[in-house]
Amino acid sequence: MTVLPKPTSASLSSSPQQGILERVHDWVTTADHKKLGMLYIFSGLFFFLIGGIEAGVMRWQLVSPANDVVGPITFNQMFTMHGTTMVFLVGMPVLLGFGNYLIPLMIGTRDMAFPRLNAWGFWMFLFGGLLLYFSFIGSSGLFGTKGAPDVGWFAYAPLTSRTFNRGNNVDYWILGILVSGFGSMATGINLVVTILCLRCKGMTLMRMPIMVWSMLVTGFLVMIAIPVLTAAQVMLLFDRFLGSHFFDPQLDGSALLWQHLFWFFGHPEVYILIIPAFGFVSEIVPVFSRKVIFGYTMMVIALVWIAFQSMSVWAHHMFAVGLDPSLNAFFAASTFLIAIPTGIKVFNWLGTIWGGRLVFHTPMLYALGFIGMFVIGGLTGIMLATVPFDWDVSDSYFVVGHFHYVLFGGTIFAIFGATFYWFPKMTGRMLSERLGKWQFWILLFGMNLTFGPMHVSGILGMPRRIYTYAPDRGLDLWNMLSSIGYVFQFIAILFFGWNVVQSLIKGRKAGNDPWDAWTLEWATTSPPADWNFNPLPDVKSRRPLWDAKHPEDPDYEYE
Amino acid sequence: MANQTDHHALPREEHHLSKGKVGMSCLIITESFFFMAFIVAYLYYIVIMQVDDGGPDPKDLFYLDWMVYVASICLFSSSATVVFAAKALARGAHDKFRSWLFITVVLGGLFIAATAMEWIGLIGGKGIWMDTCSFGTCFFSLVGFHAFHVCFGLTALSLCLVLSLLGKFPTMQAERFEVLSWYWHFVDTVWIFVFTTVYILRVYT
Numbered sequence: 001m002t003v004l005p006k007p008t009s010a011s012l013s014s015s016p017q018q019g020i021l022e023r024v025h026d027w028v029t030t031a032d033h034k035k036l037g038m039l040y041i042f043s044g045l046f047f048f049l050i051g052g053i054e055a056g057v058m059r060w061q062l063v064s065p066a067n068d069v070v071g072p073i074t075f076n077q078m079f080t081m082h083g084t085t086m087v088f089l090v091g092m093p094v095l096l097g098f099g100n101y102l103i104p105l106m107i108g109t110r111d112m113a114f115p116r117l118n119a120w121g122f123w124m125f126l127f128g129g130l131l132l133y134f135s136f137i138g139s140s141g142l143f144g145t146k147g148a149p150d151v152g153w154f155a156y157a158p159l160t161s162r163t164f165n166r167g168n169n170v171d172y173w174i175l176g177i178l179v180s181g182f183g184s185m186a187t188g189i190n191l192v193v194t195i196l197c198l199r200c201k202g203m204t205l206m207r208m209p210i211m212v213w214s215m216l217v218t219g220f221l222v223m224i225a226i227p228v229l230t231a232a233q234v235m236l237l238f239d240r241f242l243g244s245h246f247f248d249p250q251l252d253g254s255a256l257l258w259q260h261l262f263w264f265f266g267h268p269e270v271y272i273l274i275i276p277a278f279g280f281v282s283e284i285v286p287v288f289s290r291k292v293i294f295g296y297t298m299m300v301i302a303l304v305w306i307a308f309q310s311m312s313v314w315a316h317h318m319f320a321v322g323l324d325p326s327l328n329a330f331f332a333a334s335t336f337l338i339a340i341p342t343g344i345k346v347f348n349w350l351g352t353i354w355g356g357r358l359v360f361h362t363p364m365l366y367a368l369g370f371i372g373m374f375v376i377g378g379l380t381g382i383m384l385a386t387v388p389f390d391w392d393v394s395d396s397y398f399v400v401g402h403f404h405y406v407l408f409g410g411t412i413f414a415i416f417g418a419t420f421y422w423f424p425k426m427t428g429r430m431l432s433e434r435l436g437k438w439q440f441w442i443l444l445f446g447m448n449l450t451f452g453p454m455h456v457s458g459i460l461g462m463p464r465r466i467y468t469y470a471p472d473r474g475l476d477l478w479n480m481l482s483s484i485g486y487v488f489q490f491i492a493i494l495f496f497g498w499n500v501v502q503s504l505i506k507g508r509k510a511g512n513d514p515w516d517a518w519t520l521e522w523a524t525t526s527p528p529a530d531w532n533f534n535p536l537p538d539v540k541s542r543r544p545l546w547d548a549k550h551p552e553d554p555d556y557e558y559e
Numbered sequence: 560m561a562n563q564t565d566h567h568a569l570p571r572e573e574h575h576l577s578k579g580k581v582g583m584s585c586l587i588i589t590e591s592f593f594f595m596a597f598i599v600a601y602l603y604y605i606v607i608m609q610v611d612d613g614g615p616d617p618k619d620l621f622y623l624d625w626m627v628y629v630a631s632i633c634l635f636s637s638s639a640t641v642v643f644a645a646k647a648l649a650r651g652a653h654d655k656f657r658s659w660l661f662i663t664v665v666l667g668g669l670f671i672a673a674t675a676m677e678w679i680g681l682i683g684g685k686g687i688w689m690d691t692c693s694f695g696t697c698f699f700s701l702v703g704f705h706a707f708h709v710c711f712g713l714t715a716l717s718l719c720l721v722l723s724l725l726g727k728f729p730t731m732q733a734e735r736f737e738v739l740s741w742y743w744h745f746v747d748t749v750w751i752f753v754f755t756t757v758y759i760l761r762v763y764t
C-alpha cells in the first residue's frame with residue numbers, strides 16, 4: 001500500500017497576531033524552500049513588469065517611421081535592459097522559484113539540501129538585479145557619461161572595451177549579472193543535490209515526475225553554463241580595470257573569443273529557460289487530459305539528450321561572423337539534430353492529449369498555447385540553423401520573432417500555466433477561471449500580433465536593435481501591428497494582476513487537491529505546513545495520489 | 560528563523576547519497592567549467608595563435624625552471640598527505656590526523672610561496688603584468704585563479720587544523736573533512752592542466 005501522510009495543517013508561521021515588522025523579519029531571514037520559492041517568483045514578476053515597460057518604450061518608438069519618442073542612446077539602453085532583465089531577472093528566477101517551491105514537495109522531503117545556501121542564492125539574485133538597475137542613477141557618477149548599459153544583452157566585444165564605453169554602465173552590467181550568477185549557481189547545485197539525495201522512500205529516479213527530471217537537468221545546465229559566463233565577465237572586468245588584452249583586437253585580443261565564451265553559455269541558457277517550462281507542461285497536460293503521460297521514458301531520455309547536445313550547438317549564433325565553413329556545417333548539423341528530442345517531447349504531449357478526456361481549465365489552455373507557440377518558434381529556429389538562410393536574416397527582426405515565440409509563447413506561457421496550476425497550492429485560494437480565460441485569449445492574440453509580423457519585417461530587411469526606420473521601406477504596417485499587439489499583451493497582464501489581487505482577498509478556497517492530481521505536492525494542505533509531510537511519504541509508483549485514491553486499481557501493478 | 564526549529568524535532572528522512580559529497584562534486588563540475596574558459600584563452604592566444612605583441616617567449620621564462628617542478632611535487636604530494644589525514648581522522652587517530660594535516664598545509668604553503676617568488680620575478684624583475692602583453696593577460700589570470708583556489712583550500716585546511724588543536728574537531732566530522740579533501744584534490748587536478756598548458760606545451764614543443 002502507498003503510505004501517504006494525512007495532510008496536517010497549521011503552518012507555524014501564520015499566527016495572525018504577528019506585527020508587520022515580525023512578518024518582514026520572517027521573510028527576510030527565512031530559509032524555507034516554500035517562502036524562498038515565492039520570493040523568487042514574486043521578485044521575478046516585479047522585474048517582468050519593469051522589463052515589460054522597457055519593451056513598451058521600444059514599441060512606442062517604433063510604432064511609426066522616423067519617430068522620436070526616445071533617442072538612439074535611450075533606445076539602446078532599453079533593449080539591453082529588457083533582454084538582460086527578461087533572461088536573468090525574470091526567466092531564471094521565476095523558473096528556479098517554482099523549482100524551489102515544488103521540488104521538495106514533489107519528491108516527498110522537507111526542504112532543499114542546503115536551506116541556508118538557498119536563501120543566499122535568492123538574495124544574491126535580488127541584489128544582483130538591483131545592482132544592475134542602480135545603473136540608471138548610479139552610473140553617471142564621477143567618470144560616467146550616461147546611465148544604464150547599452151551594449152545589448154550579449155555585450156559583444158569590443159563595444160564593451162574602455163575605448164568605446166567610457167562610463168561605468170558596462171561595469172554595472174558585468175557586476176549585476178556576475179552577482180546574480182553566483183546565486184543561480186548555488187541554486188542549481190542545490191536543486192541537483194536535493195533531487196539526488198533527498199527523495200522519499202520508494203521515489204526512484206524513474207518514478208520522479210517529469211518536472212523533477214526537468215529541474216535536475218536544468219540544475220546541471222546551470223552548473224555548466226553559468227561559470228563560463230562568469231569567467232568571460234571576469235576577463236572583461238580585467239580588460240576594463242587592469243588593462244588586460246582578452247577581447248580588444250587592437251591589442252591582439254580577440255573579439256571572437258568573447259562570442260565563443262558567451263554563446264557556450266548562451267545556448268545552454270536558452271535551454272535553462274525552456275526545460276523547466278517543459279516540466280510544467282508535462283505536469284499540466286496529463287492532469288487535464290485525465291491520462292498518464294505518454295512515453296515517460298522517452299521524455300526523460302529526450303531531456304537528458306537535449307541537455308548534452310545543447311553544449312555543442314553554440315556557434316549557430318555566430319554563422320554571420322565568418323567561421324570556417326566546416327565549423328558552420330558542424331554546428332548547423334548539430335542544431336538540426338537537437339530538434340529531434342525536442343520533437344519527441346512535442347509528440348509525447350500530443351500523445352498524452354490524444355484520446356484523453358480534456359478539461360479546459362486555464363492551466364491547460366496555457367499548456368496547449370505553449371505547445372502551439374513553441375512549435376512555431378522551434379520551426380523558425382530550424383530555418384535559422386540553415387546557414388545560408390541565417391546569413392540573410394541574422395540580426396534582423398526575424399530572429400527577434402523566433403526567440404519571442406520560444407521565450408514568450410514557450411517560457412512565459414508555461415509560467416502562467418504553472419501559476420494558475422499551483423497558485424491554489426501556494427496560497428490556498430483559486431485564481432478566477434473567468435479572468436484567467438480572458439487573459440489567455442487576449443495574450444495569445446496579442447503575442448501573435450506582436451511577434452508574428454516581426455518575421456515579415458525581418459525578411460523585408462529590418463535590422464534588430466535599430467531605433468528608427470525610414471518611411472518608404474514597406475516596414476510601416478508590420479511595425480504598427482507589432483506595437484498594437486503590445487497593447488493587447490499589456491491589457492492581458494492587467495487582467496492577471498487584477499486576478500491575483502482579487503483571488504488573494506476573496507478567491508474560492510482551494511482545498512488540498514483542487515485538480516484531482518496525482519503528484520505528491522497535492523497530498524499536503526494548501527498552503528503546506530512548514531514541515532511539508534509528517535511522516536514522510538512512501539511511494540510505489542509515478543502517481544502516488546492515484547494509488548491512494550484508487551486502491552483497487554493502483555498504478556504500481558502496471559509500471 | 561523562528562519557524563524552522565521544528566524540522567529537527569521530526570523524524571529524519573533516510574539519506575542514500577551523502578549531501579556533502581554530491582554537493583562537492585557539483586561544485587567541482589561548476590568550477591571546472593570556470594577554469595576551462597581561462598585554459599581555453601591561454602591555449603588560444605599563447606599556444607595556438609602565438610601572438611607576437613612584444614611579450615616574452617614562454618620558452619625563455621620557463622625552460623628547465625626547477626622551482627615550478629619542486630612546487631608541483633609539493634602540491635601533488637599534498638594530495639596524498641591529505642588522504643592520510645582523512646583516514647587517520649576516520650580511525651580516531653587525532654595526533655596522526657594533525658601531523659598529516661600539518662604536512663599538507665606546509666606543502667600547500669610551499670606551493671604558494673613558490674608562486675609568489677615567481678610572480679615577484681615576473682612583475683618586479685621583468686616588468687610583465689596583465690596589461691603589458693597577451694602572455695601576461697593569460698598567464699596571470701589562469702595561474703592567479705588557481706593560486707586563489709589553493710589559498711582558499713589552505714585556509715579551510717588550516718581552520719580544521721586549528722579546530723583540531725583546540726580539541727573541537729571530533730571523529731564525527733570525518734565525512735566533512737573528506738569532502739574538503741575532495742576540494743583539495745580538485746585544486747591539484749586543475750594544476751595538472753594548468754601545468755601542462757603553461758609550463759609544458761609552449762615550452763617544450
Ligand code: HEM
Nearest residue numbers: 270274316317339378381382384385394395399403406407
Ligand atoms: C528547435 C530548437 C531551436 C533551434 C533550431 C534554434 C535555432 C536558433 C538559431 C540558429 C539562432 C541564431 C539566429 C541568429 O542570430 O542569426 C537562434 C537564436 C535564438 N534562439 Fe533559438 N533555436 C531553438 C530553440 C530555442 C529555444 C527553446 C529558445 C529559448 C527558450 C531559443 C532562444 C533563442 C534566442 C534568445 C536567440 C537569440 C539570441 C540573440 O541573438 O540575442 N531558441 N536560435
Ligand SMILES: [Cu+2]
Nearest residue numbers: 267270316317
Ligand atoms: Cu542557440
